[in-house]
Amino acid sequence: xxxxxxxxxxxxxxxxxxxxxxxxxxxxxxxxxxxxxxxxxxxxxxxxxxxxxxxxxxxxxxxxxxxxxxxxxxxxxxxxxxxxxxxxxxxxxxxxxxxxxxxxxxxxxxxxxxxxxxxxxxxxxxxxxxxxxxxxxxxxxxxxxxxxxxxxxxxxxxxxxxxxxxxxxxxxxxxxxxxxxxxxxxxxxxxxxxxxxxxxxxxxxxxxxxxxxxxxxxxxxxxxxxxxxxxxxxxxxxxxxxxxxxxxxxxxxxxxxxxxxxxxxxxxxxxxxxxxxxxxxxxxxxxxxxxxxxxxxxxxxxxxxxxxxxxxxxxxxxxxxxxxxxxxxxxxxxxxxxxxxxxxxxxxxxxxxxxxxxxxxxxxxxxxxxxxxxxxxxxxxxxxxxxxxxxxxxxxxxxxxxxxxxxxxxxxxxxxxxx
Amino acid sequence: xxxxxxxxxxxxxxxxxxxxxxxxxxxxxxxxxxxxxxxxxxxxxxxxxxxxxxxxxxxxxxxxxxxxxxxxxxxxxxxxxxxxxxxxxxxxxxxxxxxxxxxxxxxxxxxxxxxxxxxxxxxxxxxxxxxxxxxxxxxxxxxxxxxxxxxxxxxxxxxxxxxxxxxxxxxxxxxxxxxxxxxxxxxxxxxxxxxxxxxxxxxxxxxxxxxxxxxxxxxxxxxxxxxxxxxxxxxxxxx
Numbered sequence: 001x002x003x004x005x006x007x008x009x010x011x012x013x014x015x016x017x018x019x020x021x022x023x024x025x026x027x028x029x030x031x032x033x034x035x036x037x038x039x040x041x042x043x044x045x046x047x048x049x050x051x052x053x054x055x056x057x058x059x060x061x062x063x064x065x066x067x068x069x070x071x072x073x074x075x076x077x078x079x080x081x082x083x084x085x086x087x088x089x090x091x092x093x094x095x096x097x098x099x100x101x102x103x104x105x106x107x108x109x110x111x112x113x114x115x116x117x118x119x120x121x122x123x124x125x126x127x128x129x130x131x132x133x134x135x136x137x138x139x140x141x142x143x144x145x146x147x148x149x150x151x152x153x154x155x156x157x158x159x160x161x162x163x164x165x166x167x168x169x170x171x172x173x174x175x176x177x178x179x180x181x182x183x184x185x186x187x188x189x190x191x192x193x194x195x196x197x198x199x200x201x202x203x204x205x206x207x208x209x210x211x212x213x214x215x216x217x218x219x220x221x222x223x224x225x226x227x228x229x230x231x232x233x234x235x236x237x238x239x240x241x242x243x244x245x246x247x248x249x250x251x252x253x254x255x256x257x258x259x260x261x262x263x264x265x266x267x268x269x270x271x272x273x274x275x276x277x278x279x280x281x282x283x284x285x286x287x288x289x290x291x292x293x294x295x296x297x298x299x300x301x302x303x304x305x306x307x308x309x310x311x312x313x314x315x316x317x318x319x320x321x322x323x324x325x326x327x328x329x330x331x332x333x334x335x336x337x338x339x340x341x342x343x344x345x346x347x348x349x350x351x352x353x354x355x356x357x358x359x360x361x362x363x364x365x366x367x368x369x370x371x372x373x374x375x376x377x378x379x380x381x382x383x384x385x386x387x388x389x390x391x392x393x394x395x396x397x398x399x400x401x402x403x404x405x406x407x408x409x410x411x412x413x414x415x416x417x418x419x
Numbered sequence: 420x421x422x423x424x425x426x427x428x429x430x431x432x433x434x435x436x437x438x439x440x441x442x443x444x445x446x447x448x449x450x451x452x453x454x455x456x457x458x459x460x461x462x463x464x465x466x467x468x469x470x471x472x473x474x475x476x477x478x479x480x481x482x483x484x485x486x487x488x489x490x491x492x493x494x495x496x497x498x499x500x501x502x503x504x505x506x507x508x509x510x511x512x513x514x515x516x517x518x519x520x521x522x523x524x525x526x527x528x529x530x531x532x533x534x535x536x537x538x539x540x541x542x543x544x545x546x547x548x549x550x551x552x553x554x555x556x557x558x559x560x561x562x563x564x565x566x567x568x569x570x571x572x573x574x575x576x577x578x579x580x581x582x583x584x585x586x587x588x589x590x591x592x593x594x595x596x597x598x599x600x601x602x603x604x605x606x607x608x609x610x611x612x613x614x615x616x617x618x619x620x621x622x623x624x625x626x627x628x629x630x631x632x633x634x635x636x637x638x639x640x641x642x643x644x645x646x647x648x649x650x651x652x653x654x655x656x657x658x
Binding site for chain 1: 467470472473492493496497499500501505507511512513514515516524525527528529533572576
């Protein structure tokens with residue numbers, strides 16, 4: 001092997017400029033591949049971070065409108081979820097449902113402390129809301145079961161709301177009574193605001209809100225976490241059964257798809273994973289096509305080299321070089337050129353990704369309502385580097401194949417005849 | 420050593436060219452033979468066949484006890500490597516390799532280790548008086564020196580047959596004499612079988628047997644032990 005390296009080094013040395021130019025094309029191809037994949041990872045990571053806000057094995061149920069007449073009732077009836085649906089969810093689907101919860105919203109509620117006040121949506125929730133929407137507490141606690149069963153007037157505010165009500169020391173709000181409309185509520189917790197700005201509600205116990213605002217036995221949403229639904233088919237079957245059951249509660253056709261709406265975060269994340277892999281594949285394809293021009297360049301240069309070295313190969317064959325040894329020499333030369341410059345490109349690509357990570361990786365897009373990071377950790381992992389190495393070796397072999405076959409086919413007498 | 424029986428060779432093309440028209444030739448071990456002929460007589464083709472660089476259409480060629488016929492390229496390369504040493508008119512050294520690296524090359528293809536190879540190559544260069552030039556590149560050497568490097572390369576595998584194609588063709592008369600003396604010495608002292616192809620009668624005269632080839636057929640075979648075959652024979656110039 002050392003002999004072959006020496007041979008290749010001595011030929012590469014003779015054509016420095018040519019070798020460098022060829023190498024540049026390959027380095028550029030690999031650079032683009034790594035850079036694209038890194039940037040793509042940044043976008044994917046950012047998206048995943050945003051969607052990671054929800055517990056993936058959870059569903060939220062809303063009432064919709066019936067789409068077909070059933071049992072003498074016409075279509076277009078709006079369905080309001082109620083206690084019966086909650087009970088059905090909790091009792092009939094034990095096999096899959098872990099924890100059932102519900103929430104009810106009251107808009108335009110004023111909360112005031114002294115001179116400061118905010119207007120917000122008050123959500124009456126079950127304790128499982130915290131897990132399902134991944135609410136992170138800064139101070140105090142979230143709504144618990146006792147709050148709900150005793151209809152306690154407790155209040156959980158967001159960080160931003162707390163700041164509005166008591167600029168400075170928001171933690172002092174815990175345990176204080178504030179005015180919510182005409183009622184006195186006790187603040188029990190403050191949660192961390194997320195960047196998306198989607199979650200700006202104040203929370204209280206479900207039963208409290210429903211009772212105070214005279215909502216009878218209705219609910220706006222039912223939410224639950226589930227288990228044992230591993231595949232998309234499992235999920236579809238479950239959703240179908242679930243909808244049918246709830247439709248029966250409301251005298252709607254069991255196969256009516258629009259009377260009950262389900263937001264299944266699990267299938268959503270499955271779809272997202274599919275989307276992510278499509279993006280990754282697309283980036284690989286683009287990168288590989290960029291690399292292809294480099295490979296054609298290497299192949300082209302190797303062809304010229306072989307042409308120039310015809311006589312040398314003729315001599316080698318005359319004194320006993322087998323076609324295979326010539327073939328091997330050229331292919332290894334091609335692989336070495338490709339991988340050497342490929343690694344330079346890879347290092348530059350990684351450097352560019354690190355630079356991106358250090359600059360726009362921390363830049364946040366602020367739309368006024370929410371902030372979002374465009375790129376999160378836009379870098380490639382070791383797996384990509386290993387794959388890229390394999391790509392380079394394969395590419396080098398492919399690039400060297402045609403020139404090598406040509407070299408191996410050189411007939412010594414023809415080569416030696418050239419004077 | 421060499422046994423050729425009814426060798427025919429035709430170059431196919433728009434106008435098929437029947438170059439060798441039934442060559443019968445025997446060369447014994449330890450002979451110093453020259454093949455003489457004008458250009459176009461088929462002597463180069465014959466040499467290529469002898470050197471397993473080219474195929475023939477019909478007939479039989481035995482080198483030693485081995486029938487050389489329809490060999491795969493790999494097989495042919497192996498036989499060339501082990502049995503034949505080549506000396507060419509234009510030396511055919513590899514330009515970007517030093518003298519010693521050029522001499523080592525046949526051993527590289529035999530898979531001999533680096534150290535052993537180098538040591539052997541240095542020995543052969545020493546025998547040919549080229550030790551000081553071992554690390555020089557071919558373009559730093561004179562024609563005679565280059566040809567001696569080529570001879571060292573031909574000898575290093577200890578082949579049974581040395582094939583020389585116009586070995587003096589690119590050399591001046593003085594160097595030509597030296598090279599021919601060298602080949603003669605190899606034949607006398609080491610009993611190497613040497614076949615020289617030439618169109619120069621002076622060169623042929625240095626050998627012990629002259630095979631004349633005309634128009635693809637063996638003509639006269641001269642025994643030439645007292646080297647007076649040509650008008651330039653005794654004490655004459657070679658060319």
